[in-house]
Amino acid sequence: MAAASASSASLLSSKPSPSSNLSWKNQLPLSSAFVAISLSRGNNRRCSPRLVVFAMDAKPTVLVAEKLGEAGVNLLKDFANVDCSYNLSPEELCTKISLCDALIVRSGTKVTREVFESSGGRLKVVGRAGVGIDNVDLAAATEHGCLVVNAPTANTVAAAEHGIALLAAMARNIAQADASVKTGKWQRNKYVGVSLVGKTLAVMGFGKVGSEVARRAKGLGMHVIAHDPYAPADRARAVGVDLVSFEEALARADFISLHMPLTPATSKILNDETFAKMKKGVRIVNVARGGVIDEDALVRALDAGIVAQAALDVFTVEPPSKDSKLVQHENVTVTPHLGASTMEAQEGVAIEVAEAVVGALKGELAATAVNAPMVPSEVLTELKPFVELAEKLGRLAVQLVSGGSGVKSVKVTYASARAPDDLDTRLLRAMITKGLIEPISSVFVNLVNADFTAKQRGLRITEERILLDGSPENPLELIQVQIANVESKFASAISESGEIKVEGRVKDGIPHLTKVGSFEVDVSLEGSIILCRQVDQPGMIGKVGSILGEENVNVSFMSVGRSAPRKHAVMAIGVDEQPSKESLKRIGEIPAVEEFVFLKL
Ligand SMILES: NC(=O)c1ccc[n+]([C@@H]2O[C@H](COP(=O)([O-])OP(=O)(O)OC[C@H]3O[C@@H](n4cnc5c(N)ncnc54)[C@H](O)[C@@H]3O)[C@@H](O)[C@H]2O)c1
Numbered sequence: 001m002a003a004a005s006a007s008s009a010s011l012l013s014s015k016p017s018p019s020s021n022l023s024w025k026n027q028l029p030l031s032s033a034f035v036a037i038s039l040s041r042g043n044n045r046r047c048s049p050r051l052v053v054f055a056m057d058a059k060p061t062v063l064v065a066e067k068l069g070e071a072g073v074n075l076l077k078d079f080a081n082v083d084c085s086y087n088l089s090p091e092e093l094c095t096k097i098s099l100c101d102a103l104i105v106r107s108g109t110k111v112t113r114e115v116f117e118s119s120g121g122r123l124k125v126v127g128r129a130g131v132g133i134d135n136v137d138l139a140a141a142t143e144h145g146c147l148v149v150n151a152p153t154a155n156t157v158a159a160a161e162h163g164i165a166l167l168a169a170m171a172r173n174i175a176q177a178d179a180s181v182k183t184g185k186w187q188r189n190k191y192v193g194v195s196l197v198g199k200t201l202a203v204m205g206f207g208k209v210g211s212e213v214a215r216r217a218k219g220l221g222m223h224v225i226a227h228d229p230y231a232p233a234d235r236a237r238a239v240g241v242d243l244v245s246f247e248e249a250l251a252r253a254d255f256i257s258l259h260m261p262l263t264p265a266t267s268k269i270l271n272d273e274t275f276a277k278m279k280k281g282v283r284i285v286n287v288a289r290g291g292v293i294d295e296d297a298l299v300r301a302l303d304a305g306i307v308a309q310a311a312l313d314v315f316t317v318e319p320p321s322k323d324s325k326l327v328q329h330e331n332v333t334v335t336p337h338l339g340a341s342t343m344e345a346q347e348g349v350a351i352e353v354a355e356a357v358v359g360a361l362k363g364e365l366a367a368t369a370v371n372a373p374m375v376p377s378e379v380l381t382e383l384k385p386f387v388e389l390a391e392k393l394g395r396l397a398v399q400l401v402s403g404g405s406g407v408k409s410v411k412v413t414y415a416s417a418r419a420p421d422d423l424d425t426r427l428l429r430a431m432i433t434k435g436l437i438e439p440i441s442s443v444f445v446n447l448v449n450a451d452f453t454a455k456q457r458g459l460r461i462t463e464e465r466i467l468l469d470g471s472p473e474n475p476l477e478l479i480q481v482q483i484a485n486v487e488s489k490f491a492s493a494i495s496e497s498g499e500i501k502v503e504g505r506v507k508d509g510i511p512h513l514t515k516v517g518s519f520e521v522d523v524s525l526e527g528s529i530i531l532c533r534q535v536d537q538p539g540m541i542g543k544v545g546s547i548l549g550e551e552n553v554n555v556s557f558m559s560v561g562r563s564a565p566r567k568h569a570v571m572a573i574g575v576d577e578q579p580s581k582e583s584l585k586r587i588g589e590i591p592a593v594e595e596f597v598f599l600k601l
């Protein structure tokens with residue numbers, strides 16, 4: 001048995017949300033047209049969840065705010081209206097964004113909180129045509145339920161090649177010598193360089209680019225070490241690289257090449273203190289992000305001769321000011337953020353990001369999502385009915401609450417015949433959260449913002465996975481949702497241990513409610529449900545059925561679970577239409593009925 005926890009809050013107001021799907025479609029304006037994965041079943045009651053095309057009256061609009069490879073633009077045009085508007089001011093971007101469903105940028109556009117706020121909820125996906133997402137306010141994107149995707153692989157080699165180009169150019173003073181010859185000079189003694197062979201290169205950040213740089217540097221005869229607290233040692237060993245501590249890398253390196261992302265932990269990681277720990281005469285290459293170096297400290301280290309040379313493709317502020325001491329320093333070689341700028345890489349990232357954006361607009365889960373779980377399609381196909389079950393159990397459970405200390409503590413149990421740790425519950429948890437929050441708030445919950453929304457509302461969801469007898473062919477046997485410290489408008493929904501408890505299973509691809517409190521029931525989760533506790537006696541099904549029939553309310557499913565013959569029983573009735581208040585009142589007035597509740601799914 002394994003347990004894991006997520007987040008959660010106190011739930012307010014009321015806003016029923018009818019949809020049950022995995023897509024961002026609920027956020028689209030009615031004027032948009034797109035395709036979404038939906039879990040609706042169509043007309044056939046028994047058929048399984050399927051892909052549904054939501055055709056509306058117009059294409060979505062994608063704003064491409066920076067130059068994107070043609071192949072990517074064409075791919076977008078097949079699906080959407082594409083507005084290529086470059087060099088927008090922040091104000092212009094904020095104005096345009098309210099008319100856009102997706103935005104594509106490179107590193108030159110800051111996608112700030114204001115951008116998400118200005119979108120008025122229409123922006124559903126931001127595509128970064130490249131790796132670094134430090135120019136996108138991820139927290140704001142997540143809070144606004146906006147998916148962020150990037151193109152993480154297509155420019156790796158280009159960046160690594162640029163790193164190696166800068167390394168060699170710096171060591172042999174290529175840029176300085178070139179500029180000198182072009183002014184008519186011939187300074188052969190001034191531009192004597194240093195050799196790379198046999199020197200120690202410390203690669204800081206052994207990810208995609210770092211490992212490619214390491215591979216190439218080894219080919220140049222360098223001794224390569226790397227520092228990366230998160231990289232697996234065997235991946236480094238496979239390239240013939242030793243992973244070392246940060247301090248050791250600083251102390252041993254003749255050359256340092258930076259390849260980590262800009263994060264709060266890596267911001268200004270090279271500073272006065274760390275420069276002081278380096279070998280005198282060290283040479284530094286940066287094709288990662290300018291912000292990982294304290295640029296003023298680098299100027300001081302260059303002036304003091306601690307750093308002999310630096311080659312920089314990236315800067316804290318881009319473009320850097322013309323009179324920047326760093327840029328103008330004679331021992332510094334600079335390029336204008338060209339790491340990813342090869343024809344091949346630009347076509348590659350354009351296609352990679354366009355595919356991800358189109359997929360996201362279609363409601364598919366993106367493989368390159370930065371702020372949402374990446375769910376492989378085979379897992380998604382298998383989990384689809386359970387995803388629907390999860391949302392509906394959440395919706396049922398929260399509608400059973402009548403008071404208490406608020407919906408703050410929810411326990412979800414997943415029972416499976418498979419090894420419990422094999423189950424990735426992020427998708428299911430997101431849908432339970434959606435079910436719990438949407439019926440009682442005006443908040444739109446999706447896979448991107450589910451955990452955030454729960455946390456913001458003080459809702460704590462703990463998860464437990466248990467091993468149960470059953471078929472390992474099914475990813476899950478049942479899901480149980482319990483809400484603690486609350487009162488219920490249907491007392492029978494309170495389990496022996498005092499929580500509201502609902503439990504469900506998937507039968508023939510259809511989610512079923514199989515337990516309420518301690519009563520076993522069996523009703524398919526479609527339409528709406530009436531739960532009714534009565535004294536177990538003959539004729540009850542007929543009485544309730546005829547009240548509904550008189551009003552032409554179609555009963556889709558009915559089941560009775562009882563504590564013992566002629567004692568208490570809970571009847572669960574699935575209805576296709578909503579009964580009138582009058583009919584519900586009449587059901588409540590049947591003498592044997594002790595309590596009842598009508599729940600919308
Ligand atoms: N100049 C360019 O045009 C250009 C092109 C591509 C990538 N980049 C930048 O290069 C960097 C690396 O890109 P990537 O695709 O290799 O990313 P990646 O995510 O594959 O690799 C980054 C690595 O940095 C490591 N890391 C994180 N924190 C660290 C720390 N404190 N110390 C050491 N290592 C740490 C991670 O574990 C990871 O292995 C990013 O900043 C990216 O934006 C720049």
Ligand SMILES: O=C(O)[C@H](O)COP(=O)(O)O
Nearest residue numbers: 106107108130131132340
């Ligand atoms: O992070 C990246 O992918 C690189 O920095 C490339 O940025 P660019 O798309 O602005 O060239």
